Amino acid sequence: MRASSKVEFGDFQTPIGLAREVCELVRRLGENPDVVVEPTAGRGAFLVAAANEFPNAALRGWEINNEYVTHATIALRAADVSARSSMTCQDFFTCDWEAVLAAQDGRLLILGNPPWVTNSGVAAINGTNLPTKENFMGLRGIAARTGKSNFDISEWMLIRLLRGLRGRPATLAMLCKTATARKFLRYAWQNDGRIASAALYRIDAAEHFDASVDACLLYLRTGFAGPQEADIYPAISVREPVSRIGLAGEELVADISAYRTLRHLEGLSPFRWRSGIKHDCAAIMELVRTPDGDVEDTAGQRLDLEADYIFPLLKCSDLANGRTIARRLVIVTQRFVGEDTGAIADHAPRTWNYLQTHRDRFQARKSSIYKGRVPFALFGIGEYAFAPWKVAVSGLHRSGCFQVVGPMNGQPVFFDDASYYLSFEREGDARLVADILNSPLCQRFLAALVFPDSKRPFTVDLLQRLNLAVIASEAGLGLRWQQLQRSSYTITANVPQTEFVMEELPRPV
Numbered sequence: 001m002r003a004s005s006k007v008e009f010g011d012f013q014t015p016i017g018l019a020r021e022v023c024e025l026v027r028r029l030g031e032n033p034d035v036v037v038e039p040t041a042g043r044g045a046f047l048v049a050a051a052n053e054f055p056n057a058a059l060r061g062w063e064i065n066n067e068y069v070t071h072a073t074i075a076l077r078a079a080d081v082s083a084r085s086s087m088t089c090q091d092f093f094t095c096d097w098e099a100v101l102a103a104q105d106g107r108l109l110i111l112g113n114p115p116w117v118t119n120s121g122v123a124a125i126n127g128t129n130l131p132t133k134e135n136f137m138g139l140r141g142i143a144a145r146t147g148k149s150n151f152d153i154s155e156w157m158l159i160r161l162l163r164g165l166r167g168r169p170a171t172l173a174m175l176c177k178t179a180t181a182r183k184f185l186r187y188a189w190q191n192d193g194r195i196a197s198a199a200l201y202r203i204d205a206a207e208h209f210d211a212s213v214d215a216c217l218l219y220l221r222t223g224f225a226g227p228q229e230a231d232i233y234p235a236i237s238v239r240e241p242v243s244r245i246g247l248a249g250e251e252l253v254a255d256i257s258a259y260r261t262l263r264h265l266e267g268l269s270p271f272r273w274r275s276g277i278k279h280d281c282a283a284i285m286e287l288v289r290t291p292d293g294d295v296e297d298t299a300g301q302r303l304d305l306e307a308d309y310i311f312p313l314l315k316c317s318d319l320a321n322g323r324t325i326a327r328r329l330v331i332v333t334q335r336f337v338g339e340d341t342g343a344i345a346d347h348a349p350r351t352w353n354y355l356q357t358h359r360d361r362f363q364a365r366k367s368s369i370y371k372g373r374v375p376f377a378l379f380g381i382g383e384y385a386f387a388p389w390k391v392a393v394s395g396l397h398r399s400g401c402f403q404v405v406g407p408m409n410g411q412p413v414f415f416d417d418a419s420y421y422l423s424f425e426r427e428g429d430a431r432l433v434a435d436i437l438n439s440p441l442c443q444r445f446l447a448a449l450v451f452p453d454s455k456r457p458f459t460v461d462l463l464q465r466l467n468l469a470v471i472a473s474e475a476g477l478g479l480r481w482q483q484l485q486r487s488s489y490t491i492t493a494n495v496p497q498t499e500f501v502m503e504e505l506p507r508p509v
Contacts, residue, residue, distance in 0.1 A: 012113065012209040012211060013042050013043055013113075014045045014046060014113045014175065014208075015208055016045045016048065016049060018045075018175075018203070018208050019045040019046045019048070019049035019050075020049040020052070020053075021236050021237075022046070022173055022175070022217055022236065023046070023049040023050050023052070023053040023054070023111070024053060025173075025219075025236050026053070026109065026111075026171065026173050026219070027053045027054070029219070031054075031171050032054065032056075032107070033054055033057050033106070033107045033108060033109035033171065034058065034104075034105065034106025034108075035057060035058045035060060035104040035105070035106055035107070035109070036050045036054060036057045036059050036060065036109045036111060037060050037062075037100075037104060037108060037109070037110045037111070038050075038059075038061045038110075038111050039062050039092055039095075039097070039110065039112055039114070039157070039161065040063065040064075040092060040113065040114050040115070040157070041061030041062060041063040041068070041072050041087065041112070042063060042068050042072070043071045043072050043075065044061060044071065044072025044073075044076060044087070045075075046112060046113070047059045047061050047072065047075075047076060047085060047111075048076060050109070050111060051076070051079050051081040051085070052079075054109070057084070057109070058084050058085070058104075059076065059081060059084060059085035059086070060085070060086055060104065061085070061086070061087045062087075062089075062092065062100075063088075063089060063090070064089070064090065064091050064092065065089075066089050069087045073087045092114075092157060092160075097160055097161060097163075097164030098163075098164045098166065100164070101164045101165055101168070107169070107170070107171075108165075108168070108169075108170035108171070109170070109173070110161060110170060110172045110173070110174070111173050111174070112174050112175070113175040113176075114153065114154035114158070114176060115153045115154055115157075116152070116176070116209075116211065116213070116215075152176070152177060152179075152180040152183075154174075154180050155183055155184055155187075158172075158174060158180075158184045158218075159184065159188075162184075162188055162222070165194075165222055167194040167222065167224075168222065168223065169196075169221070169222060169223030170221070170223070171220070171221050171222075172218065172219070172220050172221075172222070173217060173218070173219050175203065175215065175216070175217055175218075176215065176216065176218055177213055177214065177215055177216075178215060178216045178453055179214070179453070179454055179455065181200055181216055181218040182200075182245065182252055182451065184218070185218075185230055185245075185247075185252070186251075186252050189228040189247045190247070190250065192225065194222050194223055194224055194225055195220055195221075195222060195225065195226060195228075196220075196221040196222060196223050196224050196225070196226040197220065197221050197227075198218075198219070198220040198221075198229075198231075199219045199220070199232070199233060199241070200217070200218060200219070200231070200232050200233065200245075201216055201219060201233045201235065201236045201238075202214070202216050202232070202233065202234055203215050203216055203217060203236065214453040217236060227246075228246055229245065229246035229247075229256055230244065230245050230246070231244050232244065232245060243255055244256050244257060245451075248263070248266075251449075251461070251462075251465075252451075254447070254448060254449060254450055254451045255447070255448040258444070258447070258448035259448040259449065262441075262444065262445045262448055264467075264470060265441070265442070265445045265466070265474075266445075266465050266466070266467055267466075267467030267469075267470065268464065268467070269463065269464045269465070269468060270468060270469070271422045271433070271468070272384075272422075272464075273420050273421070273422060273460045273463045273464055274380065274384055274385070274420065274423070275395075275417050275419070275420055275460060276316075276380055276414065276415030276416045276417045276418065276419040276420070276421065277330065277332065277378055277381055277414050277416065277417060278378065278380045278417040279330075279378050279379075280365045280367055280370075281365060282298070283297070283298055283299070283361070284297070284331075284358045284362070285330055285331045286313060286328055286329070286330055287310065287328065287329040287330070287331070288328055289327075289329055290302075295329065304350055305331075305348070305351045306349075306350055306351050308347055308348045308351070309331050309332055309333060309344065309348055309351050310329050310330070310331055310332075311329065311330055311411050311412065311413070312326035312328070312329060312330075312409075312411055312413045312414065313413070313415070313416065314326050314392070314405065314413055314414070314415050314416075314419070315415075315416045315418075315419070316395060316396050316397065316415070316416055316418040316419045317394070317397075319392050319393060319394040319397075319401070319403050319415070319419055320396075320397035320399055320401065322403065324403050324404070324405050326413055330414050331351065331355075332378070332381070332385075332414065333355070333376045333377070333378055334377065334378050335382075335383065335386065336381060336382050336383065337377075337381055337382065338373070338374070339374075341374050341375055341376050341377070342374075342375075344376075355376050362376055380417055384423040385412070385414060385423070386412050387412060387423035387424060387425060388406065388407045388412055388424075389405070389407075389423070389425065389426065389427050389430040390404075390405045390412075390413065390415075390421045390422060390423055390424065390430065391403070391404055391421060391424070391430050391433050391434045392405055392415055392419055392420065392421035392422075393419065393420055393421070393437075393458055393463075394418065394419055394458070395418050395419060395420055395457070395458045395459060396418045396455070396456055397457070398452040398457055400437075400443060400450065400457075400458060401438065402434045402438050403434070404427075404430050404431055405421075406427060406430075418456070420458060420459070420460055420463055429484055429487075432480050432484055433468065433484075435480075436468050436472045436475060436477055436481070437466070437468075439471065439475035439477070440475075441471055441475045442466065442475065445466070445471070446466075449465070468481070469481060
């Protein structure tokens with residue numbers, strides 16, 4: 001298969017040894033299906049493995065690749081199970097799974113290894129192996145136009161199969177990315193998917209698929225709504241779980257037991273967390289300052305630009321490693337989203353000419369958020385970004401170490417869009433909030449909430465859930481917090497950098 005085809009179809013064929021290990025587990029857990037269904041059968045490894053473990057079950061496979069259909073048919077014939085097996089060449093996305101699953105009599109076991117690829121990954125190579133466009137997660141506004149609308153194809157497939165079951169008792173055992181399994185479970189629990197029980201068994205994707213990704217076997221039974229929790233096993237061969245995830249309100253938490261102990265620390269942050277500046281044009285917008293004070297682009301080309309639109313920049317890797325002195329610079333073309341950038345031509349003509357020289361790079365930015373915007377538009381920008389003091393954390397790193405960042409050479413420091421931060425006018429306020437966030441109590445609560453293997457363990461939504469007042473009180477910082485509260489009564493809408501919310505706010509859970 002061509003490399004582009006492998007990307008488009010997420011083609012990671014399951015080794016027969018892993019397929020057998022999965023089927024052995026399913027049998028050990030008490031399953032005795034009448035029909036085994038593999039909706040993306042590939043070369044038939046799961047069906048061949050199931051033929052041995054479930055000698056009385058009918059074996060039914062569907063696969064889009066006709067060559068693989070032939071390969072699987074031959075493999076099933078060699079296993080001497082042709083009489084109870086069948087392979088159908090079928091596009092998953094055009095298949096009527098309600099009808100297919102309804103036609104299978106008896107207890108169902110759905111096995112498989114759906115594609116390990118995202119919708120944006122397929123689109124990037126102009127592939128067509130995608131479901132019909134629909135906002136199946138119900139996202140709105142900018143969330144439906146940016147990263148949150150990107151999903152794994154396997155996530156869509158799992159949801160499609162769950163809908164096709166219509167609450168029927170069945171068992172699913174599917175290999176997928178661990179993050180995909182969690183997102184699917186969240187969707188199923190929130191949308192009455194009739195999940196009776198669920199578990200995740202981690203697998204070594206590097207060993208089995210030569211893939212650098214956290215992966216698992218998603219194992220679940222359907223038929224009625226059971227606890228909205230799932231046991232986590234470190235391997236298929238391990239019989240005792242090491243942790244338990246669960247749904248808390250609208251969100252998944254990494255350790256449901258620890259969360260229940262600390263849930264009183266959840267509420268709504270009185271400060272508004274922000275993401276760093278988004279420009280999607282790092283080669284042009286991000287600069288460096290040489291030891292002798294000159295400015296260069298990332299390719300080492302020296303630039304003669306006015307200082308008016310150049311600010312210090314910290315990357316998420318800087319924050320994760322405790323670096324708060326910026327080594328990079330960033331061109332900031334706007335003070336608020338939608339501001340006309342044409343003024344740069346008058347105030348900083350050399351900077352304007354530099355941007356114009358690279359105009360095609362900006363116009364090539366793929367995100368739809370830039371469509372119809374002024375030239376060189378940014379996101380993650382507002383008056384709050386120009387506040388002198390900030391408390392920031394990397395969204396991409398497992399360490400929830402919150403850094404206090406002050407101005408450099410009289411300028412506010414900016415962050416990349418993989419970082420999150422709070423803005424403050426006063427240094428003392430920033431240091432207090434950082435002390436609260438870095439307290440052992442808050443760190444234990446974050447550990448209960450955060451999935452370290454996530455692509456982005458920390459998000460604005462997660463950080464916004466921290467009840468700083470309660471955490472401060474229990475961490476021995478209550479008096480300082482009360483002083484901050486009293487001083488913040490003087491803040492008005494004209495000073496949005498701190499954005500302190502004074503009213504009592506409802507808890508989300």
